[in-house]
Amino acid sequence: MKKILGLIILLGIIALTGCANTNKTDSLTFDKEEPINVVATTTMITDLVNNIGGEHVQVTGLMGPGVDPHTYKPAASDVYTLDEADMIVYNGLHLEAQFIEMFEQFSKRGIPTTVIAEGIPENQYLKVGGEGSSEFDPHIWFSVENWINASRHVTDELKRYDPDHAAEYEENAQAYIKQLVNLSEYIKDRIKEVPEESRYLVTAHDAFQYFGREFNFEVVGLQGVNTQTEAGTGDISGLAEFMVNQKIRAVFVESSVSSRNIEALIEAVNSRGQTLENAGELYSDALGDKEQDADTYIKMYKANIDTIVDALK
Template sequence: MNTSATTTDETRIPAFAAERGRRNVSRIVWMPLLLLALLLAGCSANGIAQGMSEDGRLRITATTGMVADAAREIGGEHVEVTTLMGPGVDPHLFKASQGDIRKLDRAAIIFYGGLHLEGNMTRILEKMAAQKPVVAVTEQMPRDRLIGTGEGESGEYDPHVWFDVQLWTSAAKTVQETLMREDPANAERYREQGERYLNELEELHRYVQNRMDEIPQEGRVLVTAHDAFGYFGRAYGVEVVGLQGISTAAEFGARDVSTLRDYLVERGIRAVFVESSLPARSMQAIVAGAAQRGHEVAIGGELFSDAMGEPGTDEGTYIGMVKHNADTIAEALR
């Protein structure tokens, strides 16, 4: 009996020790993972601290150059701004790379255009909103001032709002208010720089209007590769015609080309414009087609539509880009 009992205890002791060992190993493996999860949760809750640059500036990632420029002008010395879509990039067709995702992940605040300007990338931005402030700069724009559209993926409204300078002031105010809310320590500085920038935008609006007033009324017809200038036309009294729809994701065909060619001939239009973010061949084909009909049409110049110019140039800023467009249009159509 005793021998049997001893044998039973001896077999139980190693089994118990093994189980206890497995529990200890489990604790060793899972405790660091639990701590890591808690740490990550804490970082997400404290997004501003996580999104600071090495020199103490607030990290901001913006999708387009126009949005980034507003953040840079208002944020000034307190922000480090990264732009996902550089010169010549079409936001309608943009696909985020792993590097782009990392830029979004390390930011304290993400600004984007909204109104489905960024196409399928909108889904990524919506997921990021669970971790940090992700702000569409068009979110506070009065809907009665937006141009409605029923074109497929482009959404309910035309997203090219930056071509109406006065409407774009609403985007600047959204950037200003977000920075003041998320970084209250520097709120007064954001307030000052925001007011300065808004004054500059008001001056820009008057500049564009004056340049368009130089064009005879019957000659104010702006023909471009895609219908991105609707807000510009409405704000400054210019008739706008685009080969493609509001989104470049929509294809155009031979009928669209011939229809626009005939329109140029019938209206006696002398100049059309190419865009920096789209191939020029479509407009060149229309010019050639009009010539075959005995009507000479010139390429009036290159306009910036969905992307700004190279960094370090005047066209690499929002104000410089808009002035370039206004000057190019005025010189070609006067």
């Protein structure tokens, strides 16, 4: 009931703000002297838009370092921030589940909306729950190839909405994509240090399947793809048995997910006579901050792969 009431209040705010800011597509031209006001949801998307847009965008990220987008609930201040946007960019595939109706309302009012997932071929989505399922894994950024496609998609959208700076967006995109290609090579080179039989990645929730497919790792998450689901004692016991059978001795916590279940898993494995260690923290649903040197997508991915390889090699 509280969830429904909160949504009604937020949609009411949208309706009120809409009185002063209606149908932006009627005059979809940006002030040439001012950067485009882009509102992005996750830290990964904020970084992506900054790289492509450069000096011609002013990006406001709704979620900061370490924030879990699965459970993030929009506040009234987020609604006002979105209402002031020239353009909204979000992940899609139900990652930002609490925002879906809001995004639909803003799109109907004419605020240009870019969905990152729409820039990635659907046959590249990973399904959740088997082939018959209609649910897709939203953690698309852990495929570098997906992120290259996402970069092209954002570039095309910025060029469409701001054609006067199209050449600069394209130049920025080419430079960024080159960095992403180099990142992919870095990941492949580091993974060579890990014996094939040791390429198991066990984490707090199932966020790394795209990484596993692209770089040939078997990935196991204690929770499902959505952190709103809880791992039960049966899940912990079953995974503990699997880890003992496969002689897996390292598990990873995540910066945006509670470590409680991982601690229970470590205890369960150790009680079966095998030593299991917390091998370090990975960034999953959000970037880190500047102090952690993980405040960009590329830095985040390098930090993750270094942590994984150093623990498993």
